[in-house]
Amino acid sequence: MILDAAASIGINIPTLCHMDLKGTCVKNRPASCRLCVVEVQGRRNLAPACATKCMPDMVVRTNSMRVIKARKTIAELILSDHPNDCLTCPKCGECELQALVTRLNITQMPFSGGELSQRKKELTPSIMRNMDKCIFCRRCESVCNNVQTVGALGAVRRGFNTTIAPTFDKMVKDTNCTYCGQCVAVCPTGALTEHDDTDRLMDDLCNPDKIVIAQPAPAVRAALGEEFGMAPGTLVTGKLASALRQLGFDYVFDTDFAADLTIMEEGAEILERLKKFLAGDKTVKLPIMTSCCPAWVNFYEHEFPDLIEYPSSARSPQQMFGAIAKSYWAEKMGIPREKLVVVSIMPCLAKKYEVTREELKHEKLQDVDYSISTRELARIIKRANIGFAELPDSDFDSPMGESTGAGVIFGTTGGVLEAALRTVYEVYTGEALPKIDFTEVRGLEGIREATIDIKGFPLKVCIAHTLGNARKVMEKLREGKLDYHVVEVMACPGGCIGGGGQPYHHGRIEVLQARQKALYAEDASKPIRKSHENPDIVALYKEYLGAPLSERSEELLHTHYSDKSIK
């Protein structure tokens, strides 16, 4: 394409609708915003650089007066149908339209005063939609339909009244939306943003009657630094703990601890099913599928209700943490449940929905009170005048702050499976792993498979990320053509590192690659790298839970699924 060719020689043609997360299936090229138009010699009209192929001897002008005038007019037109409230917009400073307008030096709005298209607003547990701000780039639609194959969003109505919405302009909450948040991750403007819980958190932190505890997810530490000008992939684990403490969290724990706990439960479940299978039990459901990703859980409850016995019943690390914090830890500390506020910091927007799930409530009360995204945390840190870059490193609190390398890699595609393999191998064989790294399950390929030799038993595993790839796997399972023992699914491209709550990648795949690399680096640097060797986990089982899959474990750490298909 002209756009890429120009970029390769240092000519950056402006774009708006275009997005290509190279190496993944995240692509949007409708050639509809028309901002990237260029003049091609011999062509009657201007050509969109994003979608016009280069030809030998082609003469292209990217900055002729004709081009500049057209681009400016188009940008002015977009502005004429966009609310003029940048200063109070949640996307202010991150908005691609804002950046573009600055770049095109637009200082007047000749078409303002015209009619604005009337579109809906909605606040779901995870996502805020303010479609007045939609510039119709179709990125969210591409992601929702082509990448995630959920199809909750599409163009509705025609012409000036077009809006991107569920069919018949229904509300998102009435659809099969999984709240994966990938639409938010790609939205260039403030049309799709997260459900903001920062004010709620500020209130709680300032309330002397509340004990507020934090649990940041693995992928947060590999991305938060970007919000403070650090290079993608900068690990800020120590600064993260310090910042949370400075914000006024009473205890700063780590979701990685709960990730280790998840491996204990899920690992035990894998072994249980495998043992049954090897004993000739034909009813056992294989492959067992991971269940840490809440968007993935929503997806199979909506789309594959006939297969809900396949995924592991283990709760996600976020929820395991909440359950243990509000039982074991609260009892140990003598903190009454109603005084305790558990806040998770997640790379994810579906987690905001997950905390409200009825299945996960304890006597109708939530185990995790709410979840804020990486971006929201950055916002609060800035608001609290904390010089993040200058912060010293500190450790997480004990006992729910200790984690292993296995817990850390939960944040990337392939990580949960690798963590499980480390434990399953050693528990199954009773022998120490000859090599801790299972590099064969790593990478960014959409669907990956490997056969792991567990002392003679060939364990067939598969990793899928993005729901579209998950659908391919599930459809094979439905047809009875799936020959795996364990399958890991994460809804977002790259796993949690590319989650809907992470700092915006603005279409740069290098950002995801750097975050992934950072997590593996943190894993490699950890003294303990297998979940079952985490001393706090060992203590937890000894003191409180007994063993994985024990009655108390089942009650606190496992859940059930149900048919939630939209009929």
Place this chain on the structure above:
Amino acid sequence: MKTLTVDDLAAIKKRAEKLLELREKSNALVSEESCGIEKGTGHLQILCCGGTGCKASESALIVKNLKASLEQHGISDKVDVITTGCFGFCEKGPIVKIIPDNTFYTQVKPSDAEEIVSEHIIAGRKVERLLYVDPETQKHISDSKHMNFYGKQVRVALRNCGLIDPENIEEYIARDGYAALADMVFHKTPEEVIGMIKASGLRGRGGAGFPTGKKWEFCRAYQDDAKYVVCNADEGDPGAFMDRSIMEGDPHSILEAMAICGFCIGSNNGLIYIRAEYPLAVHRLQVALEQAREYGFLGKDILGSGFDFDIEIRYGAGAFVCGEETALIHSMEGKRGEPTLKPPFPAESGYLGKPTNVNNVETLANVPVILTKGPEWFASIGTEKSKGTKVFALAGKINNVGLIEVPMGTTLREIIYDIGGGVKNGKKFKAVQTGGPSGGCLTEKHLDIPIDYESLTAAGSMMGSGGMIVMDEDDCMVAIAKFYLEFIVGESCGKCTPCRIGNKRMLEILTKITEGKGEMKDLEMLKNLAEVIKDTALCGLGQTSPNPVLSTMNNFYEEYEEHVKKHKCRAKKCKALLTYTINPEKCRGCGICAKDCPASAIMGDVRKPHVINPYLCIRCGMCMSRCHFGAISVL
């Protein structure tokens, strides 16, 4: 299902020719004498238009009454009543034609049936009052050949419309129907046929004018396990109905052409994308499809040649943009009807991602006759770059509204004045809008341009699908531009910025101007915007959408200026710019205007001159129509 052989086809043709013999002979024959049973005419035929327009004027009831009357007179065995497709002269519909004397009755009512039967069919006397009256000579003309409306027409695509019974395949066969297909599957290679289409110079009649043979050649070059032939019957230009008429009057020509195209490009599947608002065309196509399958012209192993081809009908919901081929394909796939960027062209990746050839109805209707009569014959009609004929739908302020077909290169003057009978009510010609909503307005100075694809584009309009709307001095060109833009704003799919927002903003500026609130800088902005939209919109609809604005601005700039500077609309169409006043010398103070004024804007004492309060006046014109003394005028 029986498999027809080529010999069977010849036999059917022979049998069916008898049906048409009378009609074809009489077509050649011009006689003032009328025929009738009492005058010794052995057999007569009554053709009655069964097109949508005439059907709306109860032509089906005319047929019923005619049949009943013939029955009553006991002569139904001597007279056939045949429902045909559109004759084209819709202004004068319903049309009834008597064969063999070729009498052309216009504006026939169901109640006229009895008179036609007893007077003409039996007694052999023409029913004078139903004959066409020449507007110039005021003389009755009984034969279409002598009417100016038909005189300059050359009917190629419409060759069978108004002649054959579209629901009888044998009548089509009698007119050399399916002969091209039969000949092709046994004696020709796809390359030969493509070569013939290329040699004929046939270009797409949907608007853009791409050479049809080349299009087929491109599609043939792509190999895949499935390929598709699509007939674009999503006729969307306001006022254009040539495609509908062809499908209603000659459906088999489309089916045959699609099969021919399938053979050429290597496809076995045809799809007709037709708007659901065309129920009669759909019905006729369905009947034709069934008959064609029954006779073995469609389906497996056509005529025993080994070539398989069948056709499915797909319905559109009538979105204008779905006439654009990529949008059409998306609509057929069940997706939102919006265009995508080309390349890839449908020939490479079309319906379901497979190579697809999309042709418009009128284009396809030309194909069989090109093969039977030869490409040289076709190429002998028309201009250097535009061969053959073009069907136009005449509408607006013109005497002879209807469907006409003329050789390419005919001038607008010939069409409007000779065929169309000039401007209605003797008013002055102002402009003609060609090419549908995305075409442009041409003026007096363009009247003598021989029209073809290139000349229309050069003049700032386009061929489009062939809509032609005539405007007179009472039409305001700013209001006309606004009208077309309203259509475009309503029909834009909303995908690309210039079309979605740009056209909306243009419409807002135009509205401002017609309301007298325009400024001179608005005109500049309008022009700039129009040029940017033309330069940057994604699809043909968007790229041509500013044409009505640009062409009226180019040709009638003074009218725009008048609206802005003088707040005046010379055609008195822009309400906000009108001032109603009462001439005190003429006003008798009767008070009827004040009584009927819905806005209570008129005041005055009885028997004293009244006055209109311009601030309250809503410019409805009620007072003017009520005044008995002509005291009220509008400026």
